[in-house]
Amino acid sequence: MNEKQFDKIKNGKGFIAALDQSGGSTPKALAAYGVQEDAYANEDEMFNLVHDMRTRIITSPAFDSKYILGAILFEQTMDREIEGMYTADYLAEKKEIVPFLKVDKGLAEEANGVQLMKPITNLDELLKRANERHIFGTKMRSVIKEPNEEGIRAIVDQQFEVGKQIIAAGLIPIIEPEVDINSSGKKECEQLLKKEILKHLDQLQDTENVMLKLTIPTEANVYKELIDHPRVVRVVALSGGYSTVIANEKLKENEGLIASFSRALSQDLNANQTDEEFNDTLEKAVQSIYEASI
Template sequence: MQQGQFEKIKNGKGFIAALDQSGGSTPKALAAYGVSENAYSNEDEMFNLVHDMRTRIITSPAFNADKILGAILFEETMDRKIDGMYTADYLAEMKGIVPFLKVDKGLAEESNGVQLMKPINDLDETLNRAIERHIFGTKMRSVIKEANLEGIKAVVEQQFELGKRIIAAGLVPIIEPEVDINSSEKEKCEELLKTELLNHLNNLQENENVMLKLTIPTSTNIYKELIDHPRVVRVVALSGGYSTDVANEKLKANDGLIASFSRALSQDLNVNQTDAEFNEALAKAVDSIYEASV
């Protein structure tokens, strides 16, 4: 792990861009970008189109290290190239942006008010490839829908169990137990989640560091204790379905919490925009998310 990258993520000003829509969410991401499903006839063509979209975002002058600390990639993207360089190398060397990799395989069926992650059977192999591709950290997501203590314990336990394997491989895991913004018990979920996270953080060794990616909380600054925890490199927030404006407003209220938005970053981008229009729309999103993060 590069010390310079660690410092940037821990203390840098800016946010983390989430460019990790995977197989399941790619058609939706492409549709939002103005590419309909009849523009491709198989998965390969779909992934080519989404890589074109990501390449356009990453190579845009608006996508720069002044405002963006890191970017989360989908596995497909890690193995593809931008201007002849592997995506992570392009990000790190041409842009000064720290690359992360989404490693989860999606969500299991709901049980006890939560969705755990599906088993990640090839985790060790993926981590080895990530290291070869100069990836700094990983991200994996579970979802909490109800204030069910047993379910929330299971989510956090699974996240930290895998997190420790990721740390042992030399990468920094982003632990993402998302609380559904539509949950009628959102605030209660967040209280239970915070307690569970603290229990696990307090059991980490001094050389075991994690990042957390959390839904912007209902109760402002409830996560301050997590943000200040010595084992936490950074706490980032997901937009969770909020529009950019709403997510930014909520984010601003929470001290020390920075954005890791996906949809909110790309919602105004369109395949038919000229480069000037595209860059302007992206710059506007980047600036607003940056302002909310600092």
């Protein structure tokens, strides 16, 4: 465990950038960036283009550790290089930004009002590689759509079961049971989720720490108990499909909750922008998310 990085994530001012769109969501991310599907002939070309996009974001002067504490990477991004350095090393050494890795393999079919994670079949090998690449922590996402107690319990049980494997590998897991912002029972889902998470947090040993990535709650400060829990390093919020403006407004209502936005960070960036336009646009997004986070 890198103690300097741990302290930065636990106590630093700023937010965590999510740059972890995977295979399924990459075409959508590229299209939003102004790169349509006719621009690439196969998956390799697609991943080259998305790495170019991420490189442009990470190397921008607007992507600054004064405002950004950490960045979540896709597996392929971890294994690729920026300016001759592995991405995590570039982030840590050139930018002083803490690198995280998305480890989940996507979502299973919906059952009991939730979507569990698909099995992470290569997790041991992936965590070994993450350590070799100097990754600090990991992230894994599942989704809650309905206030179904059995389903929500299964989500949290699965998240913490995998989380303990990640802790044993010397990394900090970001546990992400997302509540769908369009759920008609969103507020009730959040109450059930908090209860289940607290149960698991209270069972962790003093040496076991986690982070939480949660949908911005309907009722402000409902997650304050989680934020203050001694086993929680930090609670970060996903934008969940909200626009940057709305996500920032909702975030500001929650004391101690910081952003970990993906779409809300990059929604106005475009491949056709000049470097000056790109950097100015990114700087505005970074500043607004930072202000909402502090």
